[in-house]
Amino acid sequence: MKEKQPFFSIIMPVFNTEKYLSKAIDSVLKQTFTDFELIIIDDNSSDASYTICKNYADKDNRIKLLRNDINLGVAKSRNKALDNIAGIYLTFVDSDDYVELDLLKSVYNKLINNKIDLLKYSCKEEYVGKKDDVKYSKICQMENCFLEDRIKIQKQILDMEKIPLFGYLCNSFYKIDIIKTNNLLFDENCIINEDFSFNVKYVSYIKNLCCMSFCGYHYMKRKNNSLSTRKQDRYYELHMMKIKLFLDMCNKFNNLTEENKKIIFWMYTRYVYSTIERNLDTDNLKQIINDIKNDSLYKQFLEVNFKGINKKAKLMIYCLKYANNNILLLLIKFISLVKKSFPIIFAKFKG
Structure with missing residues (x-):
């Protein structure tokens, strides 16, 4: 018997985030809307991350757990995960961040009644100290809108990037048919801005854009996190x-x-x-x-x-x-x- 197609596919790349991983996974598994699959791909973590993921996967059949034999980096890991998605819409959640428990329900209610190629929503930046206590938070928010005119979509993209919200993957829902039909992948040679590059490629194929003021994603900025x-x-x-x-x-x-x-x-x-x-x-x-x-x-x-x-x-x-x-x-x-x-x-x- 053919398995039912999930409405959402969620990709979560994981690398050495044992300290924050359970909160990220729980925020997905405890969603009030349950018709989704969670593809977790561990990029050959050297800490307890894979063990944590395995424990969750053993208890919840909505999880597809993948693991790289060697460390491949986030772009190659996401591309590997893209080969395993089966849903109608795709989103991403980072393994050291978390999402609101009503996120999927709110987005589903918007998507099910409208033909939408790309949906972007607001997120919350949380600046945390060495003890992971929130020192300051800021909501990166845009107004609700639905656009089908290419010129207006471009203007909205620029306005989002000022906040900034356009370049993020994790505040986005993508139509999987568009990704598969156009064979869209992450640039594995790009060492920064992989998210932005993917978004630019994707929007060249869309006919409409929906923006939601709903703040559903919590993006953690830690003092000890820095670019290499x-x-x-x-x-x-x-x-x-x-x-x-x-x-x-x-x-x-x-x-x-x-x-x-x-x-x-x-x-x-x-x-x-x-x-x-x-x-x-x-x-x-x-x-x-x-x-x-x-x-x-x-x-x-x-x-x-x-x-x-x-x-x-x-x-x-x-x-x-x-x-x-x-x-x-x-x-x-x-x-x-x-x-x-x-x-x-x-x-x-x-x-």
């Missing part, structure tokens, strides 16, 4: 690719308006500041700044009219446009000091 040096090496290159993708997306549909330019190049400004901040202690900092200012994107940035921006953005943009390198570096060092010494204050005022 390997990931930081290509930070500027990869984030400029992100800016170019947005520009190409708007140009393709003749929608690179002054407002859209302002949004995209405010993102650009933040990425440039972050690039310089990540390289403050390197010997070639002067060369990095010169390379940025000789890049064609910087020349486009200089032409953008940033009317109606807040004072913080105005200061950052002015210094990047007009200040000499010493003053620019002084501002970035101050921002870096606040980020390291007062992370909660930094979290409140960034964006």
Whole structure:
């Protein structure tokens, strides 16, 4: 007898998250809507993560448990999990985060009555200390909307990325038919922004977008979590690719308006500041700044009219446009000091 197709497939990659794993899995298994499958893929964890997953899988037949023989990384692990999904819609949950218990029910009620290719919903960032106590939380929220016009979808994507909410996988529900028909996979050579890259590929195939103000995902930011040096090496290159993708997306549909330019190049400004901040202690900092200012994107940035921006953005943009390198570096060092010494204050005022 053929098994019933689940409505949702949920992919959870796992690697050495034994401390947080039970909370993440429980938040899925205790959902008020129960028609789902949970594909857990352990990426050859060296802690007790796999044992924890196995204990859950032995007790709940909605879990498909996979394990890599060697550590493959998150992109390859997700691609392996994609080969095992059987549902109608797909979402992702990270193994150190958690979801609201009514998430699937709320989304199901929206999906079942509408033809929706991509659904995005709001999430909550929780900044936690060394003891995993929540020091500060922030809801990243958007308004409810349903869009079928390509130009409006593009504008909504830019507005989401300002929050930011577009690049996340874990606040998204994808139509599995679109993924399978177009053979969409994660870029296994991309060392950062795998989520964003997948989302950009996916939206090129959609006809509509639904956004929900419902805050269903809790994204944990821990002080002891940091990007590896390997990931930081290509930070500027990869984030400029992100800016170019947005520009190409708007140009393709003749929608690179002054407002859209302002949004995209405010993102650009933040990425440039972050690039310089990540390289403050390197010997070639002067060369990095010169390379940025000789890049064609910087020349486009200089032409953008940033009317109606807040004072913080105005200061950052002015210094990047007009200040000499010493003053620019002084501002970035101050921002870096606040980020390291007062992370909660930094979290409140960034964006």
